[in-house]
Amino acid sequence: MTTLEIKDLSKAFGGLQAVHHFSCTAVSGQIHALIGPNGAGKSTIFNLICGVIKPDSGQVLLDGEDLVGLPPHKITARGIARTFQNVRLFKNMSVRDNIVVALHATRNQGIIPAIASAGRDSSSMRELHNKADAVLEIVGLPHRAEALAKNLPYGEQKRVELARALGCPAKALLLDEPTTGMNPTESVEMMQTIHAVKDRGIAILLVEHNMRVVMDISDVVTVMSFGEVICAGTPQHVCQDEKVIEAYLGEKR
Numbered sequence: 384m385t386t387l388e389i390k391d392l393s394k395a396f397g398g399l400q401a402v403h404h405f406s407c408t409a410v411s412g413q414i415h416a417l418i419g420p421n422g423a424g425k426s427t428i429f430n431l432i433c434g435v436i437k438p439d440s441g442q443v444l445l446d447g448e449d450l451v452g453l454p455p456h457k458i459t460a461r462g463i464a465r466t467f468q469n470v471r472l473f474k475n476m477s478v479r480d481n482i483v484v485a486l487h488a489t490r491n492q493g494i495i496p497a498i499a500s501a502g503r504d505s506s507s508m509r510e511l512h513n514k515a516d517a518v519l520e521i522v523g524l525p526h527r528a529e530a531l532a533k534n535l536p537y538g539e540q541k542r543v544e545l546a547r548a549l550g551c552p553a554k555a556l557l558l559d560e561p562t563t564g565m566n567p568t569e570s571v572e573m574m575q576t577i578h579a580v581k582d583r584g585i586a587i588l589l590v591e592h593n594m595r596v597v598m599d600i601s602d603v604v605t606v607m608s609f610g611e612v613i614c615a616g617t618p619q620h621v622c623q624d625e626k627v628i629e630a631y632l633g634e635k636r
């Protein structure tokens with residue numbers, strides 16, 4: 384059982400209060416969606432959790448231990464996995480090798496030693512292959528292990544990215560707009576994949592623009608606007624909330 388508790392997090396960029404006293408909790412076996420208009424502070428929250436930027440105040444507690452101040456690779460090693468909005472695969476490497484490199488990188492703290500040492504030790508290499516195949520199974524792509532990453536359709540590349548993020552001993556997974564740019568079929572497959580990850584007991588924090596995806600898949604939704612939480616609860620609860628409707632209508636205008 385994992386609990387990722389974000390407590391009273393604040394971050395200003397110069398005069399701009401990007402995140403203001405933000406709190407939310409993601410637990411194992413739940414999908415917690417983080418939504419809000421553009422510029423609300425969602426990606427900043429992810430960067431704060433991962434240690435890419437440091438908060439001005441507040442805590443990020445993973446199973447009670449504060450991660451604030453740790454460098455990003457240590458936060459990954461503690462079990463926080465993330466994906467990015469854009470695809471970041473090695474296009475000319477096989478799907479399996481993409482994951483093997485990531486596994487190596489989390490072990491050796493950096494991608495350069497991972498590439499330099501890949502293939503040197505055959506027994507540990509076999510172990511990494513097996514681990515890579517295990518995460519490919521979770522994302523429903525075991526038959527793609529040998530394919531070159533660049534030859535996969537976009538939706539599958541995004542799922543390989545997710546598999547790669549899971550290569551670290553993930554307790555919590557942060558997904559930033561995982562269905563952006565996908566067609567409806569790819570979105571459904573991505574949602575099934577996210578469900579499969581959740582069923583492994585991983586706590587999921589999901590930033591997503593597509594409200595259909597949010598409504599279908601989330602157990603809990605936190606809505607933010609201008610860095611602050613304006614509403615939190617079940618998908619049904621938040622979509623009827625006046626402040627939420629106002630924030631979204633405001634964006635359209």
Ligand SMILES: Nc1ncnc2c1ncn2[C@@H]1O[C@H](COP(=O)(O)OP(=O)(O)O)[C@@H](O)[C@H]1O
Nearest residue numbers: 396399401419420421422423424425426427428
């Ligand atoms: N590194 C940064 N430096 C200055 N301002 C930033 C930085 N990162 C984000 N911001 C600003 O903080 C606010 C929140 O941005 P962001 O977290 O990317 O929003 P969202 O992901 O919800 O669209 C925006 O006004 C954005 O311009």
Ligand SMILES: [Mg+2]
Nearest residue numbers: 422425426427
């Ligand atoms: Mg963003």
